[in-house]
Each structure stands twice: as C-alpha cells, then as structure tokens.
Amino acid sequence: MVCRKDDSLCRSGTKYHSIGGASRSSSCPSRQHALLYRPQTHIKRSRLGVWDFYEEIEVDRPRLALAPLLAKLRELVDCLPYLVRVFKDVLSIPGCAPLVLIYAMAQLGDALVPAIAIWFQGQLLSITQTAVETRTVDKERLLRIAAGRIACTTAGFFFERIQRTVEKPLNAHIRRWWALHCFHAYARLDYPTYNKTEVKRQLQDTTDDYYGQSVVWRTLELVTDIVSIITRLVAQTLVLVQVLRGQPDGPLLAVLTLSAEAVVYAARMPVFQSARIWLARTVNDDFMKMKAWKNVVRDSSHRKEFVAGNLGEHATAEFKKASERVGDKDADWSEWEDQLYWPIPSIWAMIQIIFTFRAAQYPASIPISLASLSLVQDAATKFVWSFHAIIYRTRGIEHQLTAVKKVYEVVKIENMVAEGTIPFPEEASQIRSGVALEFRNVSFKYPEAEKYALRNISFSVGPGELCVIVGGNGSGKSTILKLVTRLYDPEEGQILFGGHDIRTLKLYDLRQAISVLFQDYTIFPLSIRDNIAMGDPATSYDDDRVRLAARLAGAETFVDKLPEGFNTYLDSPVSAEYSSTSEGDTLLTGRKVNYDALRAAAGVKSTEATALSGGQQQRLAVARTFMRSIVQEDSQVGLLLFDEPSAALDPAAEHDLFERLQKLRGNKTMVFSSHRFGNLTKHADLILYMDESGIVESGTHGALLKSDGEYARLWKLQAQAFI
Numbered sequence: 213m214v215c216r217k218d219d220s221l222c223r224s225g226t227k228y229h230s231i232g233g234a235s236r237s238s239s240c241p242s243r244q245h246a247l248l249y250r251p252q253t254h255i256k257r258s259r260l261g262v263w264d265f266y267e268e269i270e271v272d273r274p275r276l277a278l279a280p281l282l283a284k285l286r287e288l289v290d291c292l293p294y295l296v297r298v299f300k301d302v303l304s305i306p307g308c309a310p311l312v313l314i315y316a317m318a319q320l321g322d323a324l325v326p327a328i329a330i331w332f333q334g335q336l337l338s339i340t341q342t343a344v345e346t347r348t349v350d351k352e353r354l355l356r357i358a359a360g361r362i363a364c365t366t367a368g369f370f371f372e373r374i375q376r377t378v379e380k381p382l383n384a385h386i387r388r389w390w391a392l393h394c395f396h397a398y399a400r401l402d403y404p405t406y407n408k409t410e411v412k413r414q415l416q417d418t419t420d421d422y423y424g425q426s427v428v429w430r431t432l433e434l435v436t437d438i439v440s441i442i443t444r445l446v447a448q449t450l451v452l453v454q455v456l457r458g459q460p461d462g463p464l465l466a467v468l469t470l471s472a473e474a475v476v477y478a479a480r481m482p483v484f485q486s487a488r489i490w491l492a493r494t495v496n497d498d499f500m501k502m503k504a505w506k507n508v509v510r511d512s513s514h515r516k517e518f519v520a521g522n523l524g525e526h527a528t529a530e531f532k533k534a535s536e537r538v539g540d541k542d543a544d545w546s547e548w549e550d551q552l553y554w555p556i557p558s559i560w561a562m563i564q565i566i567f568t569f570r571a572a573q574y575p576a577s578i579p580i581s582l583a584s585l586s587l588v589q590d591a592a593t594k595f596v597w598s599f600h601a602i603i604y605r606t607r608g609i610e611h612q613l614t615a616v617k618k619v620y621e622v623v624k625i626e627n628m629v630a631e632g633t634i635p636f637p638e639e640a641s642q643i644r645s646g647v648a649l650e651f652r653n654v655s656f657k658y659p660e661a662e663k664y665a666l667r668n669i670s671f672s673v674g675p676g677e678l679c680v681i682v683g684g685n686g687s688g689k690s691t692i693l694k695l696v697t698r699l700y701d702p703e704e705g706q707i708l709f710g711g712h713d714i715r716t717l718k719l720y721d722l723r724q725a726i727s728v729l730f731q732d733y734t735i736f737p738l739s740i741r742d743n744i745a746m747g748d749p750a751t752s753y754d755d756d757r758v759r760l761a762a763r764l765a766g767a768e769t770f771v772d773k774l775p776e777g778f779n780t781y782l783d784s785p786v787s788a789e790y791s792s793t794s795e796g797d798t799l800l801t802g803r804k805v806n807y808d809a810l811r812a813a814a815g816v817k818s819t820e821a822t823a824l825s826g827g828q829q830q831r832l833a834v835a836r837t838f839m840r841s842i843v844q845e846d847s848q849v850g851l852l853l854f855d856e857p858s859a860a861l862d863p864a865a866e867h868d869l870f871e872r873l874q875k876l877r878g879n880k881t882m883v884f885s886s887h888r889f890g891n892l893t894k895h896a897d898l899i900l901y902m903d904e905s906g907i908v909e910s911g912t913h914g915a916l917l918k919s920d921g922e923y924a925r926l927w928k929l930q931a932q933a934f935i
C-alpha cells in the first residue's frame with residue numbers, strides 16, 4: 213500500500229506521532245537569548261512514498277512569532293559593519309570604483325524607468341479615453357507622449373545593457389581579489405587547525421563559487437538589487453497615485469490593489485517566515501538497495517572489481533528484484549519536496565469585481581475610468597514581478613550576509629601551532645655540517661585521541677649522524693617525524709633543534725632547515741614537474757634541477773616515456789567541457805552523436821587521468837625531497853627526515869635509493885623510519901627500537917645485536933628469510 217501524507221493509512225494507525233517535545237523557551241529578552249531562542253516544539257511524522265517525513269512544529273508559535281524575526285534582524289544588523297567593509301574593500305580594488313559607480317547609476321536608472329513609463333502609459337490611456345468620449349485627439353500631445361513612452365523602453369534597454377557590460381569586468385576584478393584572499397586564508401593554516409571540522413566548514417562557506425561568482429560579488433549584487441527594487445516600488449506607487457489623483461476612487465484602487473499584492477507576496481518573504489524545519493529519511497531496504505546498485509554501476513572506481521567479479525548479470529537481477537518490490541514508490545525526495553509548498557493565490561480578481569460593482573452602483577458618474585482600471589492592473593502585474601524579484605533575491609539573505617562576515621573572520625583564525633621568534637640558523641655553517649636533534653621526555657597525544665602516541669621519549673642525534681627508527685606498526689615512528697616538523701606540538705617534554713627548543717624558532721626557518729618525506733606522502737594535483745619542483749620553491753624555476761632530482765630518485769626514465777613527459781597531470785585539474793547533447797544520442801538528421809573526432813582534433817584523451825604505479829608515485833615523492841635536500845650544493849637543509857621511503861619500491865630500486873641516500877646526504881643529519889632492517893641500520897650511528905609508543909632499545913647495530921634483545925631477534929628473523 214502506498215502511504216501518502218496521512219500516516220493514518222499506514223501500519224501504525226495513528227495520524228501523527230509526537231515523538232518528542234523540547235522546551236527550551238526562555239523569558240529573558242536579552243540579545244543573546246534572542247539569538248539562541250528556541251520555541252517549544254513537537255515533531256510531526258508523516259509518510260510520503262518510501263520516505264518518512266519529520267517536521268518540527270512550533271507549539272507556541274503565535275505567542276513567540278516575533279522572537280525568530282528579531283533574531284534574524286539582529287543577525288543582519290550584526291553583519292552590517294562587514295557589509296560596509298566589503299563595499300570599502302571593493303572600491304579600493306584598482307579599477308573597481310568607476311565600474312561600481314556606473315553599475316549603481318545604471319541600476320538606479322533602471323529602477324526609475326518603470327515609474328516614468330507608468331506616467332506615460334497613464335497619459336496614453338487618458339488620450340485614448342478622451343478620444344472615445346469626445347472623438348477628438350490632441351495629436352501634438354499624443355506624439356510627445358508616444359515619444360516619451362518609446363524613450364522609456366529604449367532607456368530601460370540601455371540601462372540593462374550598461375549593467376551587463378559593466379557586470380563582467382567588475383565581477384572579474386572582485387573574483388580575482390577574492391580568490392587571492394581565500395587562497396591565503398587556506399594556505400596560512402597549520403595542519404591541526406586545518407583539520408578541524410568547524411574551520412573547514414567556515415572556509416567552505418566563504419569560498420563557495422557559484423557559476424564563477426564569488427560570495428562578495430553575489431552579496432554586492434544582492435544589496436544593489438534590493439535597493440533598486442525598493443526604489444522601483446516606491447517610485448511606481450508615487451507615480452500611480454499621482455496619475456489617478458483626479459478620480460474619486462482612483463487612489464483607493466491603487467493603494468488597495470498594490471497593497472493586496474504586496475501583502476500576499478511579502479508573506480512569502482523568508483524574513484517573515486520561520487523556516488520549516490524538517491528531515492526526510494527512508495529505511496526502505498529495497499529502495500536503498502536500488503540506490504546502492506546504481507552507485508556501483510555508475511562509479512568508475514568500482515568498475516575493475518565489478519568486471520573481474522562478473523557482476524553484470526547478478527547486479528541487474530538484484531536491481532530488478534528490488535525495483536519490483538518498491539514499485540511506483542521509488543520517487544526521489546526531490547519529487548516530494550516540490551509538494552510541500554503551496555502557491556499563494558492572488559486576490560486581484562476580487563478587487564476588480566468590487567470596483568465593477570462600484571461602477572454598477574453609480575452608473576451615471578463612474579468613480580473610476582476603465583483606462584485607470586487597466587493602468588492599475590498593469591501596474592499591479594509589474595508590482596508582482598518586483599515582489600517576486602525581492603522574494604527571490606532575499607532568499608537566504610542572512611546566510612549571504614553571514615558569509616560576508618565569515619570572509620573577514622576567516623583570516624583571523626588562530627593557528628594551533630604557535631609561531632616562534634628566534635631566526636635559524638644564526639650562521640650558515642650551523643646548517644652545512646648537519647643539525648643536532650634531541651628529544652627530552654617527550655609525550656604526545658593526537659587531538660581528540662585518548663591514547664598517547666608517544667610516551668616519555670628521549671634520544672639525541674648529533675650533527676651529521678644517521679638515526680634509524682625501527683619498530684612495529686603504530687609504535688610511534690611517524691609521529692616522531694611529525695613533531696620534529698612541528699605539525700603538532702608535544703604535550704610534555706622538549707624537542708631541541710640545533711640546541712634550541714623548536715617552539716622558540718621561527719616556523720618558516722625551522723621548516724626551511726628540514727627536508728621531510730612522509731610515509732603518507734601526497735602527489736599534488738599539479739603537473740609532475742611542479743610536483744618535484746615544489747620540493748624547493750627557491751629553485752623551482754630550474755628545469756635542470758628538477759630533471760636531476762627525478763634522475764636521482766629513479767623517476768626520470770618513466771616520466772620521459774609519458775606522452776607529455778614532465779608536463780603530465782596525473783589528474784587533469786580542468787576537464788574538457790562538452791555540449792549538452794549526450795554521447796550516443798541520435799539527432800533529428802539521424803546522425804549518432806560521437807565526440808571522438810572533436811576529442812582527436814582538440815587532443816583530448818577519452819580518459820583524462822594518467823595512472824602511475826605505487827612505486828612510481830613514491831619515486832616522484834622521493835624526487836621532490838631530493839630537489840630540496842640533495843640537489844642543492846649549498847642547501848639550506850640541515851636535517852633529512854625519511855619515513856619509509858622505500859615501502860612501495862622493488863628490491864633493486866630500494867637498494868639503489870639507499871645507496872644514493874648514503875652517498876648524497878654528505879654530512880647532513882638524517883633520521884630514517886623503517887620496518888626493514890639491514891641496508892641502513894648497519895650504517896646507523898643510532899638505532900631506536902620502538903614498541904607501544906616508547907623506545908625500548910637504542911644503540912648501534914653491533915651493540916644491539918650484542919645485547920640480544922628484541923632488535924636482535926627481529927634482525928635474525930628477517931635475515932633467516934634470505935638464507
């Protein structure tokens with residue numbers, strides 16, 4: 213049985229369920245309470261197809277109707293200083309001030325034209341009425357009025373053209389300025405701050421780009437539009453009342469009609485309506501199954517296993533079964549949502565009837581001319597459109613203005629990792645011979661984590677020494693490297709870098725002196741060349757250096773084999789755009805649509821992503837590190853950190869990498885995290901063996917073998933595998 217709207221038709225037998233009541237009302241009229249105010253509610257549940265629809269109903273709404281309105285107004289008032297600031301900032305963008313002036317003047321002109329047009333229209337109607345009643349026409353006046361009316365239409369057209377012409381460069385100026393502002397807001401955040409959900413959401417609100425229009429542009433457009441629409445409405449009303457003044461019922465008709473339309477449409481304005489709070493969910497297993505299977509067949513990431521698993525027939529059969537069980541109820545929520553809102557009827561027809569009765573009442577001296585009735589009707593239609601425009605433009609105005617507020621607040625977000633003040637190095641020689649590193653009783657817990665990732669860690673690596681950290685999964689090896697680069701700060705203890713507490717060093721200088729390759733390295737969505745070059749921004753322009761870094765990392769050969777070599781994007785950041793006619797459609801001429809020829813002409817591949825193996829990607833990441841640390845003779849780097857750089861490499865590549873690292877690191881300090889013993893541990897000045905967030909053994913390879921502890925046991929285990 214299909215249950216619609218009325219839950220009494222459904223299993224439970226009751227129409228609505230009051231699932232819960234929340235009484236958070238407060239009588240305190242203070243501002244804070246007004247903003248946080250929540251009326252008493254209960255939840256109404258109904259069923260729409262496969263959807264369960266839950267809506268919050270405000271029980272004490274009539275008594276408290278003003279509270280949400282006041283809260284909204286308060287929010288808007290709070291945003292006003294930011295709005296003023298955004299206007300000021302936009303005017304200060306080079307080239308924007310004259311464009312804003314032209315745009316505003318054109319909008320003002322556009323707003324006044326309809327009112328002037330009404331005046332001319334009134335004059336034309338009165339000429340027509342005089343002609344009907346007296347059979348005479350003042351031709352000169354008619355010509356003047358007609359010319360005026362035509363001039364209005366032409367002016368309206370020109371004002372609109374001017375707006376459109378100015379809009380594009382103005383939006384472009386603002387968008388460029390805005391993109392830079394947002395980019396900086398993103399780029400300046402440190403790791404833990406960036407990962408906070410509320411920060412991410414705040415950033416997203418401000419950087420939403422809607423069809424190439426920034427939040428700032430949309431806000432400016434919204435404000436100027438609203439001012440222009442209000443100007444238009446006021447001017448139209450004034451002119452209309454003026455035109456109808458000579459007729460007994462004229463002004464009354466105008467005011468009644470216009471206010472009737474205004475009330476009907478104003479009632480719909482978001483600011484006067486409390487938003488309906490609802491939620492719809494479905495627990496229909498078959499409907500969910502249908503959706504899930506649709507996702508499986510549509511998402512390319514599942515295709516490999518879908519094909520290999522021979523799932524085509526099975527998927528179709530499963531989908532068919534589920535679809536038969538769901539039947540016609542398989543409507544998506546959007547179909548039901550449309551039905552939640554009803555249009556409000558216009559009462560214009562009623563007013564027309566009332567005035568016709570008035571005319572019938574006094575047939576000898578009709579209190580209103582037919583021309584006026586037609587004029588008012590025409591003006592009312594224009595009014596309706598203006599109100600439509602206001603409703604459309606003010607939808608979500610609080611959200612829009614709050615976004616502007618966030619725009620300015622977002623650059624003030626405090627980074628969690630505090631800046632230091634001491635420059636590093638004091639002398640270049642401090643770097644050249646490697647930098648000493650020391651951990652003193654360091655303990656650390658990740659944000660939100662309960663368990664310590666490091667507990668009371670102490671060790672010391674001298675300048676130019678090689679330290680290898682070994683240990684099982686989750687023992688804390690990577691965490692040590694993250695703390696050295698100050699992605700996080702420890703809870704307890706101290707980390708010394710070149711003898712300084714790292715918290716006191718300028719962050720930029722500290723990170724400049726370290727080259728790090730993380731285990732979970734990332735391949736940036738840039739070209740291969742830029743991926744390597746960004747290892748050292750100072751020399752990123754140098755193609756030879758990029759190539760050398762790739763060669764040392766064993767990446768040059770396979771990169772050269774790619775059709776676009778070093779300029780290859782692994783994932784194209786901008787996909788080709790296609791016309792809306794879909795591939796495979798048949799046109800009226802009978803031709804089947806196929807984009808192959810266009811793709812070939814434009815040099816677009818049918819798949820735009822270039823796949824690299826895990827090992828190849830790791831070589832690119834290693835090349836990036838080499839770009840910074842090894843390639844440069846007079847490198848500013850004094851400490852090299854490598855977290856499992858060979859995990860995805862084949863044994864030959866791993867051997868080559870270790871050989872090169874040994875040779876190329878010169879006298880820099882190096883800390884290496886690895887699961888594999890052997891190649892590096894044998895050369896290490898210090899081995900740290902970690903288990904359960906702590907260092908359980910430390911020393912050289914020889915010393916640790918001699919002490920015959922856990923390191924020795926695992927070393928023997930790995931060695932035996934090769935015997």
Ligand SMILES: Nc1ncnc2c1ncn2[C@@H]1O[C@H](COP(=O)(O)OP(=O)(O)OP(=O)(O)O)[C@@H](O)[C@H]1O
Binds near residue numbers: 659685688731
């Ligand atoms: N971002 C994070 N948030 C919360 N806990 C984390 C995070 N990263 C790591 N941990 C936890 O911290 C502990 C140490 O992790 P770490 O990555 O340092 O181990 P590891 O020795 O490098 O392991 P592996 O050998 O698997 O790379 C683990 O218990 C892990 O679950």
